[in-house]
Amino acid sequence: MAEKETLIDAKVLYEGPIFDIETQAVQLASGQTAKRDIVRHVPAIAVLAFQDSDHIILERQWRATIGDFILEIPAGKLDQRDINDPIHAVRRELNEELRMHTDDIHQVMGFYETVGFSDAYMHLYTAHDLQPVPEDEQLPRDVGETMDLVTVSYDEMLAMFQRGELNDQKTITAFLYWAFIRGN
Incomplete structure (x- = not known):
């Protein structure tokens, strides 16, 4: 079953004119923590x-x-x-x-381009x-x-x-x- 992650912390590592790079610490449903690197892209x-x-x-x-x-x-x-x-x-x-x-x-239509690492829409x-x-x-x-x-x-x-x-x-x-x- 798919389970939601809980955001613990987020930091912007880079801010640019087209995209930003953010790193997150998340808590998994199992209680373990994991890291997520995310590219925040303008639509x-x-x-x-x-x-x-x-x-x-x-x-x-x-x-x-x-x-x-x-x-x-x-x-x-x-x-x-x-x-x-x-x-x-x-x-x-x-x-x-x-x-x-x-x-x-x-x-x-609209679509997310690469949801594995980016919110680009x-x-x-x-x-x-x-x-x-x-x-x-x-x-x-x-x-x-x-x-x-x-x-x-x-x-x-x-x-x-x-x-x-x-x-x-x-x-x-x-x-x-x-x-x-x-x-x-």
Whole structure:
């Protein structure tokens, strides 16, 4: 039977702009104590950006954490401008990363990314009827953020999924949602 732990003590070891690291001492139901290291992460959004009903826009970008390029849906953390309004973050990320905008945005779901060590939570949205953002209204990208935009059909995504080529959690989750709403 699953049993709840009791928090004895918590200390923040690191405070940063995106995440904090906390260490906890907990008491187990058995009476023993254990240590938990937790990454406290700001919430984030991800967007399944539809070019049309059969195509989405993905980003290919370098990720230092894995030392490689990855193909993923647009995403970003909520910051002071949109911490209480994830749709504002969706609009901002669509502008910054895809240079697109739309009013046709819908929340799909939310999920914890890695509950084994982090409270990171991501809101997943769809965006339809994307239109280019005029050059003078484009927001700056994050420092060092470069990417290639790739338009992919559903059949191409399905083939990548079947070959095990999709390895980004939010992108896999978005693809499975897309397959679900298509009835596949």
